[in-house]
Amino acid sequence: MKKLIAGFMLLMLILAGCSSGSDYEINLKEAPKYKAGESYPVVIEVMQDGEPVDGLAFAAYLEMAKMDHGSIELDFEDKGNGIYESSVELPMAGEWIANIEGEADGSAFEHVITFEVEKE
Numbered sequence: 001m002k003k004l005i006a007g008f009m010l011l012m013l014i015l016a017g018c019s020s021g022s023d024y025e026i027n028l029k030e031a032p033k034y035k036a037g038e039s040y041p042v043v044i045e046v047m048q049d050g051e052p053v054d055g056l057a058f059a060a061y062l063e064m065a066k067m068d069h070g071s072i073e074l075d076f077e078d079k080g081n082g083i084y085e086s087s088v089e090l091p092m093a094g095e096w097i098a099n100i101e102g103e104a105d106g107s108a109f110e111h112v113i114t115f116e117v118e119k120e
C-alpha cells in the first residue's frame with residue numbers, strides 16, 4: 001500500500017510538471033524522433049508573460065520514463081526569440097522525461113517535461 005501511495009504521489013508530481021524558481025513557461029516545440037544511429041533536433045521554447053525569453057543558459061537531462069538508460073545531458077543553443085536548440089541520438093523510442101536545469105539572474109530554475117519519442 002505504501003508503495004502504491006508513493007507511486008501515486010510521484011505520478012502527481014510528474015503531471016504537475018513541477019517547476020520552481022521562476023514563472024517561465026517552458027515547452028517542447030520539437031521532440032526528437034528515434035532511428036538507430038541518427039540524431040534529431042530538440043527544440044525548446046521559453047516564454048514569460050507571453051513574451052519570449054532570450055539569453056538563458058540551461059541543460060536538459062533526458063531519461064526514459066519506465067526503463068533505465070541512464071541520463072543523457074543536452075546543452076542548448078540560444079537561437080533568439082525564445083527558441084533554444086539541441087540535438088540527440090536516443091537509444092530507443094517511447095516515453096522520455098526531460099529534466100531542465102538552468103540559471104537566470106542568479107537564481108536556479110527547474111522544469112520537467114514528459115514527451116513521447118516516435119520511431120521513424
Ligand SMILES: [Cu+2]
Binds near residue numbers: 064067068069
Ligand atoms: Cu528504453
